[in-house]
Amino acid sequence: MTFQELQPKISAIIADTNTLRDEKLLAICQLLNANVEYYNWVGFYFANHENKTLHLGPYVGAETDHTVIPFGKGICGQVAESNANFVVPDVAAQDNYIACSFTVKSEIVVPLFVNGINIGQIDIDSHVIDPFTEADERFLEFVNQEVAKLY
Numbered sequence: 001m002t003f004q005e006l007q008p009k010i011s012a013i014i015a016d017t018n019t020l021r022d023e024k025l026l027a028i029c030q031l032l033n034a035n036v037e038y039y040n041w042v043g044f045y046f047a048n049h050e051n052k053t054l055h056l057g058p059y060v061g062a063e064t065d066h067t068v069i070p071f072g073k074g075i076c077g078q079v080a081e082s083n084a085n086f087v088v089p090d091v092a093a094q095d096n097y098i099a100c101s102f103t104v105k106s107e108i109v110v111p112l113f114v115n116g117i118n119i120g121q122i123d124i125d126s127h128v129i130d131p132f133t134e135a136d137e138r139f140l141e142f143v144n145q146e147v148a149k150l151y
Contacts, residue, residue: 001035003139014146021150026058028143032124033060038132041104041125044147045069045076047118054080054120061125062103076123079109083118085137089130108132110140114151122147 013019013027029042043059052071056064071080075094079086088094088107104125112120122140126132 003135003142006031006035006139007142010143010146014149022058024150025147026060028147029058029060032143038126038128039124040127041123043123044112044120045123046120047071047080052080057120075107075109076121079111079121080118083111083113085110085141087132087137089132103127105129106131108136108140110137110144112144112147114148119151 009031010028013024013031016024019027025044029044032039032042041059041061041064043061043064044057045054046057047054054069054071054076056067066074066076069077069080071077075086075088086107086109091104091107104127106126106129107124108126109121109123111118112122122144124132124136124140
């Protein structure tokens with residue numbers, strides 16, 4: 001399924017008035033994991049600005065020990081501080097990387113903004129080296145614009 005075909009499905013999940021926010025987030029994770037071949041782990045992290053930590057929200061994929069990540073640590077923690085997308089073509093070449101699994105080869109993290117504040121991010125791991133393109137970034141920015149409507 002193309003990103004263009006997935007967009008209305010994301011919007012429909014967000015618009016569904018019969019499901020709770022976390023159920024919608026999980027449904028988005030499931031949709032992306034099932035329909036984008038190289039999206040092997042899909043999840044959301046949410047910021048606690050007081051403690052400067054990220055907290056794991058709904059996700060699909062291998063279980064992770066990284067339920068709380070300090071700002072600045074790993075790719076997710078860096079995005080919490082930079083407010084910018086971060087694409088890692090090859091995690092083995094990245095210095096400040098928190099290894100989740102030996103099967104993870106690349107990662108993309110896109111911040112989630114509500115009223116100009118970075119409240120979290122969508123994080124995607126892939127078992128493939130360098131699969132992410134600008135199209136992934138634009139699509140995930142769209143996903144986060146839709147998710148922002150829930151907050």
